[in-house]
Amino acid sequence: MNAAPAPLIIVGAGHAGGRAALTLRQQGYDGRLLLIGDEAHAPYERPSLSKGALQGTAELDGYRLSAPEELSRLGIEHWAGRPVQALDTQGKQVHLADGSCLAYSGLLLATGGSARRLPGVAAGWSNVRYLRTHDEAVALRASLVGGSRLVVVGGGFIGLEVAASARAMGCTVTLLEAGPRLAGRVLPAQVSQALLTLHAHQGVDVRLNARIQAFEGNDRVERVRLEDGSCIACDGVVAGIGMQPNVDLARAAGLTVGQGIRVDVYLRSSDPHVFAAGDVCEFRLHPQGEFQRQETWRNAELQGRHAALNLLGAEEPFQQVPGFWSDQYDHGLQTVGLLRDGPASARRAQPGGFLLFYLDDQQRLQGACGWGAGNSVAKDIKLCERLILAGQPLAAGPLADPAISLKTLLRN
Incomplete structure (x- = not known):
């Protein structure tokens, strides 16, 4: 009697990983399918975290990709809160932190990223927060009470959207951007100026070219001191200074890694049985183009779907037009x-x-x-x-x- 074939395994149960799992079932794959993630929640979309989730107008049920009951009905084994410790690409095995080991026939890495940490912040300071996960959004929402003084570090999209949500909840907001304009890495100067005008009109104290000298306080940040000598009193700090792609598993397994897991036009890594998708995936938009990553809803959605097709042998090149959006007030x-x-x-x-x-x-x-x-x-x-x-x-x-x-x- 022949043994059952090894399952398809998706490491990373965020948007890209969840979309890939659902697509595999939609495309008729009826074999064993494992979706392994660090978080306790079923896959969800992240854009609401800095908007509806913070303002209390959206709950997890409203922005998750699929209810746990639906995953179960589809035969998608969601291993929640089960970190993967190592990959053995030669033996085609996944090793979990709890000591268990799983063989795979095909593997998708959708490990996403982690919020970059602020330098100079003492360990354990309770009022320094980040926003990358649903649980972090819930914790941050509880601290955004009317009249509280919030310092947002970073003038990219996360920082700007948190600032807008905090103002909607009655907080006093100071936003610190180290560069000369808002979202300057990805937006034209005219749009950066429009963002600055809008946030200033909404009462945000936006400070450009703002360099932080120190965070001061006892068991929490009470003041943020800038290099120009000014000092900002605060009740809390939110860092929106970007994310670090989670490439450690791939690098340790010997896969080619740049700023993310490098893939070919089929989203296949340097190992033919391992694909990558979403925030952690580094790819070329054109055959002669530069490698890049895209940290957007659109990219997670499209690459999750596409990686699933190619896991099933479609051999279809990924050729999508990039794009993103942001709501500001x-x-x-x-x-x-x-x-x-x-x-x-x-x-x-x-x-x-x-x-x-x-x-x-x-x-x-x-x-x-x-x-x-x-x-x-x-x-x-x-x-x-x-x-x-x-x-x-x-x-x-x-x-x-x-x-x-x-x-x-x-x-x-």
């Missing part, structure tokens, strides 16, 4: 494609906002960014994605002219 920001450094090729005024367009050397649209009230730019950004995929030369003049619809440019 009553405004929305959306991007699609690649936003190069420097000025935009064209700017289109919108009621209460604008669209920026970026053309390549052949005058083809390669990226676009929209800013406006609510969800007002969503439709245009979707049309921009279709223009990017069409790959036809475009003139800057019509792109900048609000009287010419993007749908017309697409038809032409």
